[in-house]
Each structure stands twice: as C-alpha cells, then as structure tokens.
C-alpha cells in the first residue's frame with residue numbers, strides 16, 4: 265500500500281475546471297500504485313491549484329482523497345480559525361498546512377499560535393513548508409531552528425517538516441533529530457533541482473539516518489503535480505533500509521499520524 269501525504273491539484277493555464285484536475289490527480293495516483301493521497305489546498309483564494317473551499321467540495325465522498333486545512337493568518341482572522349475548528353470536528357480535514365517563506369511570517373509569530381492549539385486539540389499534525397533552494401529570504405522564515413522552538417513550547421504538537429529544509433538537509437537533521445514530535449515528509453526530495461542543489465547522496469544518507477533513528481516519523485510524500493510520483497517511489501525504494509521500514513514510510517506512518525480510516 266502507498267499513501268502520498270503531500271499532493272496538490274495540477275496547475276493549468278485555464279482557471280477552473282477543477283473536476284478535470286481532480287480526475288487527472290486520481291488517474292496519476294492510480295497509475296503509480298498510490299492508494300490514497302492527502303490533498304493540500306492553496307491558502308490563496310481563487311488559486312489555480314484550488315483554495316480550501318474548492319478542495320473541500322472536490323474531496324467530498326472521494327474515498328481516495330483526504331484534505332489538509334490551510335489559512336493565511338496575516339489576512340484571515342478568528343472566523344477562519346473557527347472554520348478550521350469546525351472542519352476538524354467534522355473530520356473534513358486531517359491537519360493544517362502553513363507556508364512560512366511563501367508567506368513572510370515567522371513560525372514563532374503569535375498569530376500562528378491558535379493553529380498550533382487547534383492541532384493539539386484534535387491530535388492531528390501541522391505541516392510546515394520548509395526550504396526553497398535559492399530563495400534565501402524565504403528560507404529564513406521556515407528555518408528548523410524555529411520549528412524546534414515550537415516543538416519545545418508545545419510538547420504535544422505533531423509537526424511535519426516538508427521538503428527537509430532543502431538544500432540544507434544535514435542542518436535540519438541535526439537540529440530536529442531528537443524531537444520525537446517532529447516528522448518529515450519526503451516531498452520534493454526526488455525533484456531534479458532539489459537533487460542538483462542538495463546532492464543525491466546527502467538526500468539518501470539523511471533519509472536513511474532519520475528512518476533508522478525515528479522509523480515512525482518519515483512519511484511518503486511527493487509534492488505532485490510539481491514533482492513526479494514515480495521518481496519519489498524510486499527514491500524511497502532505493503534506500504538501504506528494511507522492507508518493514510519502507511512499509512512504515514510508504515503508508516503505515518501516515519495512516520497512524522493522520523488517523524486515516526483505511
């Protein structure tokens with residue numbers, strides 16, 4: 265079984281036609297042997313890859329797709345946070361994704377605290393976009409040094425680091441390795457530019473080290489449709505870790521962390 269915990273709807277030149285985008289996503293996951301996926305909306309209303317309301321409608325009654333909530337706390341207030349609370353309660357979202365770096369906001373910003381508290385309340389994870397290659401300024405906002413601060417301040421929160429703060433995987437590994445509440449998805453790590461910047465050997469070494477140190481904390485994710493599902497499956501399959509550990513990465517860890525009824 266494979267669960268992809270990090271997918272987006274495909275971008276297209278024409279806005280709208282979200283049913284077609286969903287159909288393409290479902291076709292592509294099926295073609296790659298992925299059983300189900302966690303869809304991540306954009307926190308920008310009217311986005312080409314779907315905002316929260318659009319994605320909510322699309323995943324309704326779709327057993328292969330689950331959803332994360334998202335929000336831009338710089339623009340949205342308590343009403344949106346109450347809405348996320350309601351969606352959690354109804355089981356419509358399985359966590360929250362935030363985009364520090366895309367959005368100029370530090371993880372320690374107090375406007376994010378209600379989100380952390382919500383995730384703790386429902387015992388579901390917060391996913392944090394990290395890294396960003398050459399975008400130095402963007403990476404300043406999502407530096408793992410702040411993630412560690414959040415993990416210390418809120419010991420009950422479960423945090424997923426997306427993209428391993430590429431290209432500084434070793435730095436991210438060293439700072440976060442001893443926090444059992446910090447998880448990692450593998451999204452983007454098989455992308456050609458990320459491989460070029462970070463080095464395939466470093467990517468593999470860090471994934472092997474972390475899978476051995478925290479076997480329950482690594483989750484298969486791809487960042488489809490920006491990235492190839494096939495390449496990410498190949499990357500995980502190529503790691504020198506046991507079959508049992510690979511099964512954890514491919515689906516068992518996501519099933520447990522997102523509390524998916526599969």
Ligand SMILES: [Zn+2]
Pocket residue numbers: 270272304451487
């Ligand atoms: Zn993504």
